[in-house]
Amino acid sequence: MPGTNLTREEAQERARLLTVDAYEIDLDLSGAQEGGTYRSVTTVRFDSAEAGAQTFIDLVAPAVHEVELNGKTLDVAAVFRDSRITLPHLAAGSNELKVVADCSYTNTGEGLHRFVDPVDQQAYLYTQFEVPDARRVFASFEQPDLKATFRFTVKAPSGWTVISNSPTPEPADDVWSFEPTPRISTYITALIAGPYHSVHSSYEKDGQSVPLGIYCRPSLAEYLDADAIFDVTRLGFEWFQEKFDYAYPFAKYDQLFVPEFNAGAMENAGAVTIRDQYVFRSKVTDAAYETRAETILHELAHMWFGDLVTMEWWNDLWLNESFATYTSIACLSYAEGSQWPHSWTTFANSMKTWAYRQDQLPSTHPIMADISDLDDVLVNFDGITYAKGASVLKQLVAYVGMDEFFKGVQAYFKAHAFGNTRLSDLLGALEETSGRDLKTWSKAWLETAGINILRPEIETDGEGRVTSFAVLQEAPALPAGAKGEPTLRPHRIAIGCYDLDESGKLVRTDRIELDVDGERTVVPFPAGTARPAVVLLNDDDLSYAKVRLDEESLRVVTEHLGDFAESLPRALCWASAWDMTRDGELATRDYLSLVLSGVGKESDIGVVQSLHRQVKMALDLYSAPEWREAGLTQWTEATLAHLRAAEPGSDHQLAWARAFAATARNPQQLDLLRSLLDGSEAIEGLAVDTELRWAFVQRMAATGLLDEDEIAAEYERDRTAAGERHAAAARAARPSEEAKAEAWASVVESDKLPNSLQEAVIGGFVQTDQHELLAPYTERFFAAVKDVWDSRSHEMAQQVAIGLYPALQVSQETLDATDAWLASAEPSAALRRLMSESRSGVERALRARAADAAAATA
Numbered sequence: 001m002p003g004t005n006l007t008r009e010e011a012q013e014r015a016r017l018l019t020v021d022a023y024e025i026d027l028d029l030s031g032a033q034e035g036g037t038y039r040s041v042t043t044v045r046f047d048s049a050e051a052g053a054q055t056f057i058d059l060v061a062p063a064v065h066e067v068e069l070n071g072k073t074l075d076v077a078a079v080f081r082d083s084r085i086t087l088p089h090l091a092a093g094s095n096e097l098k099v100v101a102d103c104s105y106t107n108t109g110e111g112l113h114r115f116v117d118p119v120d121q122q123a124y125l126y127t128q129f130e131v132p133d134a135r136r137v138f139a140s141f142e143q144p145d146l147k148a149t150f151r152f153t154v155k156a157p158s159g160w161t162v163i164s165n166s167p168t169p170e171p172a173d174d175v176w177s178f179e180p181t182p183r184i185s186t187y188i189t190a191l192i193a194g195p196y197h198s199v200h201s202s203y204e205k206d207g208q209s210v211p212l213g214i215y216c217r218p219s220l221a222e223y224l225d226a227d228a229i230f231d232v233t234r235l236g237f238e239w240f241q242e243k244f245d246y247a248y249p250f251a252k253y254d255q256l257f258v259p260e261f262n263a264g265a266m267e268n269a270g271a272v273t274i275r276d277q278y279v280f281r282s283k284v285t286d287a288a289y290e291t292r293a294e295t296i297l298h299e300l301a302h303m304w305f306g307d308l309v310t311m312e313w314w315n316d317l318w319l320n321e322s323f324a325t326y327t328s329i330a331c332l333s334y335a336e337g338s339q340w341p342h343s344w345t346t347f348a349n350s351m352k353t354w355a356y357r358q359d360q361l362p363s364t365h366p367i368m369a370d371i372s373d374l375d376d377v378l379v380n381f382d383g384i385t386y387a388k389g390a391s392v393l394k395q396l397v398a399y400v401g402m403d404e405f406f407k408g409v410q411a412y413f414k415a416h417a418f419g420n421t422r423l424s425d426l427l428g429a430l431e432e433t434s435g436r437d438l439k440t441w442s443k444a445w446l447e448t449a450g451i452n453i454l455r456p457e458i459e460t461d462g463e464g465r466v467t468s469f470a471v472l473q474e475a476p477a478l479p480a481g482a483k484g485e486p487t488l489r490p491h492r493i494a495i496g497c498y499d500l501d502e503s504g505k506l507v508r509t510d511r512i513e514l515d516v517d518g519e520r521t522v523v524p525f526p527a528g529t530a531r532p533a534v535v536l537l538n539d540d541d542l543s544y545a546k547v548r549l550d551e552e553s554l555r556v557v558t559e560h561l562g563d564f565a566e567s568l569p570r571a572l573c574w575a576s577a578w579d580m581t582r583d584g585e586l587a588t589r590d591y592l593s594l595v596l597s598g599v600g601k602e603s604d605i606g607v608v609q610s611l612h613r614q615v616k617m618a619l620d621l622y623s624a625p626e627w628r629e630a631g632l633t634q635w636t637e638a639t640l641a642h643l644r645a646a647e648p649g650s651d652h653q654l655a656w657a658r659a660f661a662a663t664a665r666n667p668q669q670l671d672l673l674r675s676l677l678d679g680s681e682a683i684e685g686l687a688v689d690t691e692l693r694w695a696f697v698q699r700m701a702a703t704g705l706l707d708e709d710e711i712a713a714e715y716e717r718d719r720t721a722a723g724e725r726h727a728a729a730a731r732a733a734r735p736s737e738e739a740k741a742e743a744w745a746s747v748v749e750s751d752k753l754p755n756s757l758q759e760a761v762i763g764g765f766v767q768t769d770q771h772e773l774l775a776p777y778t779e780r781f782f783a784a785v786k787d788v789w790d791s792r793s794h795e796m797a798q799q800v801a802i803g804l805y806p807a808l809q810v811s812q813e814t815l816d817a818t819d820a821w822l823a824s825a826e827p828s829a830a831l832r833r834l835m836s837e838s839r840s841g842v843e844r845a846l847r848a849r850a851a852d853a854a855a856a857t858a
Contacts, residue, residue, distance in 0.1 A: 701734050
């Protein structure tokens with residue numbers, strides 16, 4: 001991470017000393033078309049609690065020309081070191097600082113990112129500041145609790161548009177002078193500049209009028225479905241303002257689809273940046289539109305929770321992200337007019353599986369993580385912070401009641417608007433409105449790590465009537481290396497009782513909601529009642545726990561998983577089966593059989609696509625090596641059969657086409673890909689459009705059927721930024737020593753690639769069918785990774801550390817090599833965490849393979 005690593009103690013001391021009033025930031029971006037550096041002039045006014053005190057301001061810049069404090073020019077060489085400018089001899093009360101520097105454009109998606117569109121050769125800029133990267137653009141007190149107002153003045157090339165947190169002014173001589181923002185944190189300030197295309201509208205309600213804008217590059221304008229994006233945005237405005245009882249707190253709301261964005265989106269106040277892959281160039285399934293809608297609503301929720309009221313320090317990052325995740329899913333599920341009322345199904349089948357995976361790694365941590373410095377927070381944007389936290393908030397809503405929850409949130413916003421808070425501030429508000437003591441709940445759920453397992457204990461008499469029913473709770477030992485102790489927790493759950501109806505559907509016949517606490521909780525089930533066919537713990541997915549089925553329920557579900565009348569119980573059973581496969585409790589071959597027996601009846605396209613990914617992962621990593629090819633053959637034949645049988649033009653047809661393309665292996669299957677690509681064969685309703693073409697091209701390249709000239713010809717058809725990424729991935733995917741060496745050198749031995757191309761090359765390089773070809777790179781990875789980490793920016797280094805770890809080399813040798821590296825390399829805590837997580841994946845795969853092999857002989 002470029003720059004000194006700010007610690008929590010330093011931030012607390014600086015916050016004790018300083019109150020920041022206002023920034024005025026003057027940037028000269030007139031040379032942005034050529035790149036290089038730009039002039040940054042920062043004037044900041046702040047108060048000091050002590051006369052004569054010393055502090056520092058943050059700045060990452062190749063050159064600092066002037067530092068003036070309270071009218072006195074300081075010696076730059078004496079006060080500027082690494083990423084800090086020392087500020088000595090502060091005045092009591094008001095101080096004024098001016099810093100003149102040259103700052104750098106980046107190609108890493110951090111700071112002020114510069115991208116040149118291959119279509120029009122125009123440069124496009126945007127900022128990304130979370131966590132500590134505002135300091136790459138202007139001198140700043142880079143911590144969330146030193147809020148201030150920000151006035152940006154920007155000189156830009158003629159013909160450009162500049163967007164920031166405040167409404168966009170009319171430029172004068174290509175200078176854009178913005179009004180000051182409300183008091184906000186440094187990390188949510190923003191500047192986006194370039195010849196962007198835009199569409200404008202507004203949100204109107206009871207005299208309120210909020211200007212809305214959507215921006216993208218002109219080369220994507222023909223694909224921009226602005227009306228659909230505005231519809232989702234208005235849905236969120238309507239629902240959030242009602243639930244939060246607080247009007248949208250900023251002057252306008254722009255959403256900017258920007259290139260080479262590392263994350264999904266970023267909640268800059270009034271100027272949200274979103275990855276422009278969400279401007280769909282080709283047909284996608286409804287699951288992609290749902291994911292985009294959730295992202296849009298997630299960032300909109302942050303305007304209140306995160307931007308209006310902001311965490312004091314990053315240990316409450318989870319609350320920021322979990323609240324936005326929970327409320328975005330809740331809005332999609334409950335808001336009148338939503339197209340995706342089934343969004344808790346998607347959450348259960350995708351985000352919660354991410355959380356369960358993260359919570360079983362050696363890096364598992366309490367939801368309220370102990371964040372001691374910036375390094376800690378940079379690797380903490382994980383499944384616990386987002387998905388487990390959101391699950392626990394859903395549990396909290398069930399525990400206190402939804403009305404009481406939102407009443408507490410309303411009081412919280414009103415009390416702390418434009419300020420900073422801690423978790424205790426929110427819990428205190430919720431205790432007031434609900435009457436519940438949340439201290440014990442908080443300690444159990446937020447301050448402990450790990451996951452619980454819930455199992456039903458059902459006894460029946462000789463005629464199948466229930467004589468006793470209890471829920472057993474386990475707290476498995478935490479993974480080796482994890483901190484903390486196993487913890488039993490209070491769970492608010494629903495228990496669903498399901499029976500087959502006359503049409504063969506599994507329908508819920510009864511629902512019991514209760515609190516589960518301790519090792520054994522008796523369920524109030526009427527004695528003498530006939531045992532249901534399926535007993536599903538945590539029905540409606542109210543809590544966060546691994547759930548197991550009793551023997552009879554498992555038998556029925558195995559035969560009828562696709563027959564649940566509703567999507568959520570199906571998703572919960574699919575998720576449980578996947579979890580059992582990862583834990584080695586269900587053999588990969590049996591998981592494949594289960595999916596093949598039920599996926600054809602699965603109506604939820606998001607669940608279908610999750611199953612596609614999970615089956616492929618299970619076959620690649622968790623299957624016994626001697627059976628793997630047979631399993632892959634069985635799966636590939638099934639994907640083709642489903643592709644041919646799917647309704648023409650349907651989402652299912654497209655999803656099966658992509659699944660088939662990811663695994664096609666024998667000559668006939670690969671010939672079909674080529675025939676679909678060149679148009680000599682067609683499948684009714686299947687549009688082989690730009691993105692699907694690239695899926696076919698990449699598989700054919702990975703199997704050695706396309707050479708460099710053919711890949712280049714495909715790029716000529718699609719000379720866009722996306723086409724450049726796809727072509728880079730296809731080149732790296734080729735099964736030759738030369739292709740692998742070239743890809744490796746471009747990523748590891750050079751740092752010239754921008755973030756998006758580096759990611760594409762890594763994705764192409766790692767091919768699951770090329771185990772032997774990639775084996776020599778294990779040793780090279782361990783030799784190189786620490787130098788990469790120490791010399792690259794966080795985002796770029798993390799791509800390499802995670803993406804090139806030899807996860808496909810599932811062997812004891814890989815574990816031993818990792819252990820030897822961990823023992824000798826002296827990595828930073830952040831890199832040690834990432835390497836330990838990757839090691840855990842190999843260890844899990846070894847256990848699952850052993851379970852799969854054992855199933856073959858059972």
